Each structure stands twice: as C-alpha cells, then as structure tokens.
Amino acid sequence: MKKNVLKSLGIASALMIAALSGCSTAAPANETVKASDNLPVTDDSATSSSTEEAATANESESDEIRIQHAYGETVLDHKPERIVTIAWENGDTPLALGIAPVGVSESNYGAETANHLHAWTDEGFAALGVTEPNVFDDTAGWDYEAIADAAPDVILCAYSGISQEEYERLSQIAPTVPYKEHPWQTTWRDQTIENAAALGLEAEGKTLVEDMDALIAGKLEAYPQIAGKHAAFCWIDASDMSTFYIYLNTDPRAAYLEDLGLAVPDSVKALIENAEDFSITVSRENADRLNDVELMIVYGDQSLLDAMQADALMNQIPAVRDGAVVLLDSTGNLAAGTTPSILSIPYNIDEYLTVINEAAEKVQAQ
Secondary structure (H helix, E strand, O other): OOOOOHHOOOOHHHHHHHHHHOOOOOOOOOOOOOOOOOOOOOOHHHHHHHHHHHHHHHHHHHHHHEEEEEEEEEEEEOOOOOEEEEOOOOOOHHOOOOOOEEEEEEEOOOOOOOHHHHHHHHHHHHHHOOOOEEEEEOOOHHHHHHHOOOOOEEEEEOOOOOOOHHHHHOOOOOEEEEEOOOOOOOOOHHHHHHHHHOOOOHHOOOOOOOHHHHHHHHHHHOOOOHHEEEEEEEEEEEEEEEEEEEEOOOOOHHHHHHHOEOOOHHHHHHHHOOOOOOEEEOOOOHHHHHOOOOOEEEOOOHHHHHHHHHOOOOHOHHHHHOOOOEOOOOOOOOHOOOOOOHHHHHHHHHHHHHHHHHHHHOOOOO
C-alpha cells in the first residue's frame, strides 16, 4: 500500500503554515513614532493612533503579492485563503503546503480515484480532512460557472496552456496566475515555487523543492547503473509510425528524466531547431540518426514494442533493438506520474526507478 504522499515529503507542512500564520507584519508593540523637530508633539492618544495607522499600512503593503507571468502581472492585495487550481496538478502545491483548495481540475490521464483525481492528490485532500473535494469537470473546457461558484481569492495554473482570452476571462472571476513564459513548459520545481509564491509562501515552496531534491538524490543511490544512460521520452503510435515525437527538456516529462540521472542523447539535441519547442517530430526514415538513444520511455504496451522491433527502420534505434524500453500503461498511476508534481514524485518514484533500471539492464555495450 502506498504511504501517504505528504509523509513522504518529510516536511511538517501543517506546522510550517501554523508558524507562518502566527507571525505578524505589524510594528512591534514597543516601537514609538518620533515627532519631527518642525512639527508639534502630539499627545499619547494621537501618537498611539499614528502608530496603529502606520502598522496597518505596513501590514497592507507586506501582504500585497505581485506575480509576473506570460500575460503581464497579477496583483493580490492580500494573501489568498480560498484557492482554486486548474490544469495539471496545480492543486498539489497548496496541498503540500497544508492548504486544501476549494476547487481543482479533475485528472485527465492515467488512473483516477472515485473523486476523479490522481491518487496522490486525493490522499493530499484526505490528509487535510477533505474526503469529497470540489472537482471541476473541465477536460473538455474550463467550467467557468463552477470556478466562479467556488468563490476563489486566486486561480492557480502555473503549469497549463491557457490562452490569453482564457486568462482574461478567468481574471474576471479572481486574480489568475498562469505560466511565466511558455504553455506546458513549467517544471515541477517551477510549478511548486510559482504557485506557492502566489499564496505568499514562496520560501515554503522553495523548501518543498529542496526537500524533494534530497529525496530524489537519496533514491538514486540505489540505482547507480542508471546514471548517464542516454534516454528519450517519446510518443509513438503503433498504427502509424511514419512520424513520432520526442519530448525535449523544456517539457517536464523529459526534464524529470534528467533529475533521475539520465542524459539527453546528442542525436536528439542535433534535431532541435527551436529552443522554445517542447517536442520534435522525427520521420521514421530518420530513425537511424538516433543511434545513441540507449533507453526509451513511451506510452504503450508490449504490442508497441513488438511493432517497433518488427520495423526495419525503427529497430535501428539501439533502445528498440535491445528492448530497453519503458512501456507506460495509459490507465496506470505511473503514466500520469511521469509528468511530475510535488506530490506525485514521492508516490511514484520507486516504481519509476524500478522500471527504468530494468530497461537500463538491457542496454548493450556499443
């Protein structure tokens, strides 16, 4: 049985949030306001009133949150309390910080629970006492009415592909925080920190990332043979292999492979024409150029690998020839977890490293 994902983080999120809420940005009680030499000295009540006003002004300024992103700047005049998240796993950040969102997008790939969420997200809610979270049925488009009904103070979607039109419409409901630069190109680290920053908890978000990096490093110690293997994360359709896709490190799936010690093949780097693309399209006729792809991760089952190995061109890729291929079941947890979040990593990392290691053991010396 999977352990609770929040425990796997090794972070006392609730304690961290409680400590934060116990802090005050107001001026200390013993702080005094000095009268200027050219102004009359006021009485004690006036001084007290001025001190309280200054403290209130300072608190207001310190609570303001400004987030720069692809569509400009979002300004929140106070730390939000009612959090809505849309798109892929953005709700995992507040959950990891001990905050239950009042609305989240349903899962749209891989296994899902009765609440239409990934298991780690559902466990995150349950750990905070929420057994029936508010989940938006938005896989066919944003449910603006349901989002508005949740009465959010902020809408988080640091990892998403929302358009400017969608951003503007969402912003009419509540301040919205999308991706910083390019759609669908936010790593799990940036997703965590950027969403946390919009909650006024950037430092806590960075701590989550640091602890997760330590967890990953610890797990990798048991798999030294993985380190440095040249791997490609691909999308290949067994019914039409005339072209296929390789995700680049601007995509979080491929970037996660580097976190796990795998290397980007030089042949893949050579095919990149635009550094801002998150994938490249490869013609089957050029499969022989991928002569340094030792290991491959693909969505599919054994029938896909059989089809590739039976194809004279595709079988020229070393990973295909050797069978050094990780096959991801589209209905499983791992298929979803390969696009990682702060909660999915501890939930899936043991299984992911196990199947990557099994594939790496099939790599033949060149």
